[in-house]
Amino acid sequence: MTDAKTPDDTANAMWGGRFASGPDAIMTAINASIGYDRRLYTQDIRGSRAHAAMLAAQGIIDSKDAEAIREGLLTVLSEIEAGNFPFSEALEDIHMNVEARLKELIGEPAGRLHTGRSRNDQVATDFRLWVRDQCDAAIQGLRALIGSALGQAEAGADWVMPGFTHLQTAQPVTWGHHMMAYVEMFGRDLSRFQDARKRMNESPLGAAALAGTGYPIDREATARALDFDRPMANSLDAVSDRDFALEFLSAASICAVHLSRLAEELVIWSSAQFRFVSMSDKWSTGSSIMPQKRNPDAAELIRAKIGRILGANVALFTVMKGLPLAYSKDMQEDKEQVFDAADNLMLALAAMTGMLADLTANREKMEAAASAGFSTATDLADWLVREAGLPFRDAHHVTGSLVALAEEQGVDLPDLTLAQMQSVNPAITEDVFNVLGVHNSVASRQSYGGTAPDQVRAQIARWKGQL
Numbered sequence: 319m320t321d322a323k324t325p326d327d328t329a330n331a332m333w334g335g336r337f338a339s340g341p342d343a344i345m346t347a348i349n350a351s352i353g354y355d356r357r358l359y360t361q362d363i364r365g366s367r368a369h370a371a372m373l374a375a376q377g378i379i380d381s382k383d384a385e386a387i388r389e390g391l392l393t394v395l396s397e398i399e400a401g402n403f404p405f406s407e408a409l410e411d412i413h414m415n416v417e418a419r420l421k422e423l424i425g426e427p428a429g430r431l432h433t434g435r436s437r438n439d440q441v442a443t444d445f446r447l448w449v450r451d452q453c454d455a456a457i458q459g460l461r462a463l464i465g466s467a468l469g470q471a472e473a474g475a476d477w478v479m480p481g482f483t484h485l486q487t488a489q490p491v492t493w494g495h496h497m498m499a500y501v502e503m504f505g506r507d508l509s510r511f512q513d514a515r516k517r518m519n520e521s522p523l524g525a526a527a528l529a530g531t532g533y534p535i536d537r538e539a540t541a542r543a544l545d546f547d548r549p550m551a552n553s554l555d556a557v558s559d560r561d562f563a564l565e566f567l568s569a570a571s572i573c574a575v576h577l578s579r580l581a582e583e584l585v586i587w588s589s590a591q592f593r594f595v596s597m598s599d600k601w602s603t604g605s606s607i608m609p610q611k612r613n614p615d616a617a618e619l620i621r622a623k624i625g626r627i628l629g630a631n632v633a634l635f636t637v638m639k640g641l642p643l644a645y646s647k648d649m650q651e652d653k654e655q656v657f658d659a660a661d662n663l664m665l666a667l668a669a670m671t672g673m674l675a676d677l678t679a680n681r682e683k684m685e686a687a688a689s690a691g692f693s694t695a696t697d698l699a700d701w702l703v704r705e706a707g708l709p710f711r712d713a714h715h716v717t718g719s720l721v722a723l724a725e726e727q728g729v730d731l732p733d734l735t736l737a738q739m740q741s742v743n744p745a746i747t748e749d750v751f752n753v754l755g756v757h758n759s760v761a762s763r764q765s766y767g768g769t770a771p772d773q774v775r776a777q778i779a780r781w782k783g784q785l
Contacts (some may be wrong), residue, residue, distance in 0.1 A: 346407060346408060347407075349410060349647075350407045350408075350410050350411070351410065351411045351412075351650050351653070352405055352406070352407055352409065352410060352411055352412060352415055353407070354653060354654050354657060355411050355412045355441075355653055356398075356405060356412050356415070357412075357448070357653075357657060358412050358441075358444040358445065358448055358653075359395070359398050359412055359416065360395070361443070361444040361445075361447035361448050361451075362412050362413055362416055362440070362444045363391050363394060363395050363416060364447065364544065365440065365443045365444055365447065365523060365540075365544060366387075366391055366416070366431060366440075367387075367388055367391055367543075368523070368539075368540045368543035368544050369431070369434075369435055369523060369540060370384050370387040370388060370391075370431055371384060371388070371539075371543065372535060372536050372539045372540045372543070373430070373433055373434065373533075373535070375536065375539065376533075376534055376535060376536055377534075378433055378434065378533055378534065378535070379427075379430045379433060382427075383427035383430050386424045386427040387420070387424065387427055387428065387430070387431050389424070390420045390423045390424040390427075390428065391416070391420060393423055394416055394419050394420060394423070397419070403415075403419065404419070406418070411437075411441070412444070413437050413440050413441065413444075414437075417431065417432065433533060434524065434526065434531045434533040434535045435523065435524065435526055435531070436525075436526045436527035436528075436557070438525070438526070438527050438528065438557040438644070438645045439522045439523055439524060439525040439526055439527075439553075439556060439557050440523070442522035442525070442556060442557050443521060443522050443523040443544070445560075445563065445652065445653065445656075446518055446521075446522060446562055447544065449518060449562055449563050449566050449656065449660075450515055450518055450519065450562075452566060452660040452664075453511045453512075453514055453515040453518070453566060454515070455660075455664055456507075456511045456569075456570070456573070456660075456663060456664070456667070457508060457511050457512060457515075459663075459664055459667035459668060459671070460504050460505075460507055460508040460511070460573070460667065461508065461785060462667075462668075462671045463504055463667055463670055463671045463674070464501055464504050464505060464508070464781065464785065465671075465785065466670075466671045466672075466674035466675045467497050467498075467500050467501045467504065467674055468497075468501060468778055468781055468782065468785075469674070469675065470493070470494075470497045470674055470677065470679065471493070471494040471495075471497035471498045471501065471774065471778055472494065472775075472778050473494075473679075474492065474493030474494045474497070474679055474681065475492060475493075475494035475771045475774045475775050475778065476492055476494070476757075476760075476771035476774075477492055477493040477494065477679065477681045477684060477685070478490050478491075478492060478493075478684065478685045478688045478689075478756045478757060478760055479491060479492065479493050479496065479594065479684035479685070479687065479688050480684070480687045480688045480690075480693055481496075481693075481769070487687070487688075487690070487692070487693050488693065489693055489694075489696055489697075489759065490688045490689075490693050490694065490756040490759045490760050490769075491688075491760060491769040492760055492769050492771060492774055493679055493681075493684060494771065494774040494775075494778070495760075495768075495769040495773075495774050498774060498777050498778065498781075500576065500580050501777075501781055503576040504573070504576060505781070505784075506572075507569065507572060507573040507576060510568075510569040510572065510573075511566075511569050511573075514562070514565040514566055514569050517562070517565065518562035518565070518566075519545075519546050519547045520541070520546055520547060520548055520549065520550045520551075521537065521540060521541035521544055521546035521548070521549045521550060522549075522550050522556035522557060523537065523540045523541070523544070523549070524537040524540060524549060525550065525553035525554075525556035525557050526553065526557075527557070527644075527645070528553060528554055528557055528558070528643075528644035528645065529553055529554075530553040537549035554643050554644045557644050557645050558641070558643045558644040558645055558649075559638075560634065560638055560649060560652050563634060563652055563656050564631070564634055564635060564638065566656065566660075567627070567630055567631040567634060567655075567656060567659055568631060570627050570630075570631070570659050570660070570663045571624070571627050571628045571631045573663065573667075574623050574624040574627040574628065574662075574663060574666065575624055577620050577621075577623065577624070577666050577667070577670055578620065578621045578622075578623070578624045580670065581617040581618070581620040581621035581670070582617075582621055584597070584614060584617040584673065584677070585614050585617050585618060585621065588612075588614050588617075592683070592687075593680055593683045594679065594680055594683055594684050594687070595677055595678065595679050595680060596677070596678040596680065597612065597614055597616075597617070597673065597676070597677065598673075598676035598677070598678075600672065600676055601614070601615075601616040601617070601669070601672065601673045601676060602614060602615065602616070616669050616673055617673065619666075619669070620666045620669055620670055623662045623663070623665075623666045626658060626659065626662050627659045627662055627663055629655070630655035630656060630658055630659035631659070633651075633655045634651075634652060634655055634656065637649070637651045637652060638652075685756065688756045689730065689732075689756050690730060692721050692724065692730060692731055693756065693759070694731055694732070694753065694754045694755070694756060694759050695717050695718075695720075695721055695731060696717075697753040697754065697758070697759045697762065698717045698720065698731060698750065698753065698754060699713040699714050699716075699717040700713075700753070701749075701750055701753045702716055702717065702743070702745075702746070705747070705749065705750075706743070706745035706746065707745075708743075708745070716742055716743045719742045720734065720739060720742050723738060723742065731754055732751065732754040732755060736748055736750075736751075
């Protein structure tokens, strides 16, 4: 039976004998992080178990104490997972909350757990483990999203649609080619998270407060136990940098930009003015006053997530800028924005994956739009270069004149007669009509990475192999 203690008594016991009185309410409020860092409980308990096992293996604590610590930590874990854990703001953070509860459960051996480590290397380890888990989650989320985009690309590898520059009709492309552009973007996002994970996979545990420890610890053993590749090589660096979190946020920000761009296109394409795609009911909402409306709310919310994720990135960069080595309390502000960004990134990835899987592309609408707006003008200019021997600048001028003539006649380029074309340049022959159709146009784009359907299918096959 333990004596009843006030929150101040408990906090003072955890801090040690340096402080005669506890903090007032405002100091407690600004100092405490348990309201959000409790999310690190799995990583905190895992790190403590690895540390205790190493201390016993090195003979720093005896095996009986190590076993009591191991069992006590498992009890704490089960209490937290069951929602029965008494979190205390007076104990500041997840580390001290776990340790205080461990002492209630097992008594004196709990005090030996902190041998050879500090809260500085403890939090650096916990946070690094958590961010590493988020990299893994993002990698899996991106793999699923790429799979959905590949499904759309495969279904419409030869479906013609307008390609745009400045949101103006430029040249015909295929639906598959457009979808594969996002596959490439999300593929680079995938590689960024993989690269970041590899760089962050070093263990800070054992760096202690900033200078290492005089105890004969085995940092290689704790690194292996926590699935790190190796311990970090400098104790100051281990406790004082958060570049792993910054790199995660940077990768998340770029990924969120790509998600936002695709979401914007889905919003445009699903409008009554385009009707290129239809969203399923799962990803649309209605209007409270206009019964005809089908609003692409999920896409719009994904489009907005970049604001939160990039904001988190800027916030943490600002926190870390100019901090002297090693640890400063400023770094307590490293977690909330990372937690929020990770949550919103995973939500956006999952929503976009579901939307693409359910999306219906309107082949007829896209082809009709691709056939309008003089989208084969470049094909005509290229034909004049190849077949009529004109320099490209002259061919560009002739094509511009033919576009102006078609506009005057109220028709598209393929609808002009041969006589009308020859009135602009007599070198034009009947063969020109072979390149003016949109299907002929996309089929001719056979350069590597081009929009020709067989090129698109080759890229789909390559990505399927990679995944």
